[in-house]
Amino acid sequence: MFKPYTTAVVLVITAVPSLLQFAIPGLEPALMRDPAAIGGGEWWRLGTALVVQDSGLLGTLFNLVCLAVLGYFAERTFGPARWLTLYAAGAVAGEAAGYLLGRVDGPPRGRAAEWHHRGMDLERNVPFDVQAYEARVTS
Known part of the structure; x- marks a missing residue:
């Protein structure tokens, strides 16, 4: 029987x-x-930020359950070393992005706010015809 120690x-x-x-x-x-x-x-905050949650108790419990379930399947599929490598790579990328965008908690600020608002503008102002897109992709 598989035991997900990692x-x-x-x-x-x-x-x-x-x-x-x-x-x-x-x-x-x-x-x-x-x-x-x-x-x-x-600088140690780059690592410790991975082990605290800013989404309240329910968000924390949800994140922990997802970590347990997805971790189990990832470890079973990829093996412990690859799973840990993927986890670490995602953690490093997420922390780097959060640091570079100036995001601490709460609503987006700084460059993150700028990107967030640009995305909202694109969403509102760029018409997207799903049927035309699907026709191009399937043809």
Whole structure:
């Protein structure tokens, strides 16, 4: 029988601080990604931001359940080493994007807000004909 040890370890490493942040009020702000603090030398926040959640208790539980379920299937499909590599690559890419876009929490700000609003403008102002697109793709 398959035993997802890597998923279990990643889940515990993520779950402990994620759940402790609800019992220790200052834990999330002390660990979350904060570009100003990172720029001030608190580089460790790039890693600790992975283990705190800013979406409340239900969001945290949802994220942990998804990590457990998807981690199980990913580890079973790819093996522990490849799964961990994919997880780490996604974590690094996500943290780098969050840092570069200046996103801490809440609504988009800085460059992230600019990109968000440009996307909304494109969505409103660019007509998209699904039937014409499907006709081009299938022909």
